[in-house]
């Protein structure tokens with residue numbers, strides 16, 4: 657325990673002491689219970705293994721200067737998991753089971769919440785899977801919901817340093833009327849090949865275009881896209897992206913800062929007009945974008961020349977982190993203090 661090097665954590669799995677589980681069987685959810693086991697024992701014909709009945713979430717707990725732990729926007733993650741359940745016909749997880757499990761998992765693993773000032777946080781990973789056997793393509797009758805936690809550092813190793821993204825036109829992560837708005841494993845499986853290719857080419861992530869016309873910007877790998885122009889925060893409206901809770905929060909913070917907000921289809925060609933560009937998410941926080949290369953079209957859009965993030969992205973990043981850490985008043989009631 658005392659050997660954890662909090663300042664140098666990467667974004668990966670580290671064993672903690674407990675995870676919390678609840679089972680749906682015979683029409684009801686069991687009370688969330690802790691276990692020390694890192695394994696699950698499921699039927700080989702479980703629907704999660706064959707037909708992708710799997711949804712997950714990602715949220716974080718932060719340690720404040722006052723020593724207290726703060727969980728960011730837990731209710732929004734509970735609601736999004738319900739939307740994922742509806743999207744792939746899984747039993748809808750009640751909000752109280754989600755919240756009770758998250759609180760329990762964080763409290764039981766309190767000692768793994770990184771110290772204030774380390775830059776690290778406790779990543780909370782709720783997971784819901786269909787567990788009963790089906791050989792025909794049908795939804796499961798039984799489900800397992802579990803929450804594990806793990807201390808993490810930055811998702812992109814560069815942290816808040818601007819990095820380049822790449823448009824790979826021959827790959828989509830989601831279909832126009834598919835499952836892109838849900839946080840389900842299948843979307844991430846669909847993104848692995850392109851993501852790997854982008855990394856091999858030296859980019860931190862893929863910037864996906866809309867899968868129908870390849871004209872509009874969708875999102876950046878595991879994070880939503882935003883741009884700053886003329887004191888306006890611009891972010892794509894699209895039916896194939898995940899509604900990011902970080903993005904929703906930045907929209908509010910931008911408004912609080914007196915900026916205008918536009919949520920609308922964003923054409924790729926607009927990239928040449930943007931002052932700042934970033935991608936945002938729980939894991940990524942804000943990852944400023946240095947440059948976007950559309951390799952097949954031989955186009956390149958540069959946003960940062962000196963390696964330093966733009967002033968508005970920096971302000972938004974500092975403001976978001978201050979609320980998450982408890983350094984600034986939580987005026988929107990986003991934080992659950994333990």
Ligand code: PLP
Pocket residue numbers: 714875877878879880897898899900901902903936937938939
């Ligand atoms: N888009 C995708 C595809 C993601 O995986 C994530 C991560 O959760 C996000 C966007 C950002 O969402 P949030 O801010 O809710 O973490």
Ligand code: COI
Pocket residue numbers: 713714715878937938939940
């Ligand atoms: C998150 O930001 O929480 C994510 O889930 C992104 C990625 C780790 C899947």
